[in-house]
Amino acid sequence: GAVVSQHPSWVICKSGTSVKIECRSLDFQATTMFWYRQFPKQSLMLMATSNEGSKATYEQGVEKDKFLINHASLTLSTLTVTSAHPEDSSFYICSARDDMYEQYFGPGTRLTVT
């Protein structure tokens, strides 16, 4: 089956710094990728839809200047958390959609901001 990777799997950063998370579709091309955030024992909350070659579409309440999304190629989308604060600590999950409109999820990235 299709595989989606995320890097890093776990990152610790200091408050005020920026951190970049990569999402790659390894064996298929994905014109659309999605970024989710998940708090402990809660459901997935969609943050934004990333479309290759165009600007991301952010969900209501998500700060686009804080969570920068770039989808520069058909296999890579990046999420950059700028000026991170402890409240940004969370589990971030990406998914990639193939030509058959199936979504495949990455393994997630645990972000801890100290």
Added chain:
Amino acid sequence: AQTVTQSQPEMSVQEAETVTLSCTYDTSENNYYLFWYKQPPSRQMILVIRQEAYKQQNATENRFSVNFQKAAKSFSLKISDSQLGDTAMYFCAFTPGGGFQKLVFGTGTRLLVSP
């Protein structure tokens, strides 16, 4: 607004028994897709089963089957012959048809399978 409701925060079942997880949804769409995803402790989301709304036949995948009641907007998941590896969070999800837009997830049901 499209919403997905899972009314059972936690469920327990003994190994080899059958358990049913409930899910209801609300939409004005006529064409859509429904999914059950499993999230084990590793937190990797795994697709368990999916159902197209235009299909009347309930989807099945080995030990997993659904009871899709379109008029009632109900989409329950039945796990037969439960195994210890089925212990996980289970999320019901919905997406409108016509190109798989974003997924709307329910709040999840934590399933514990005990020996």
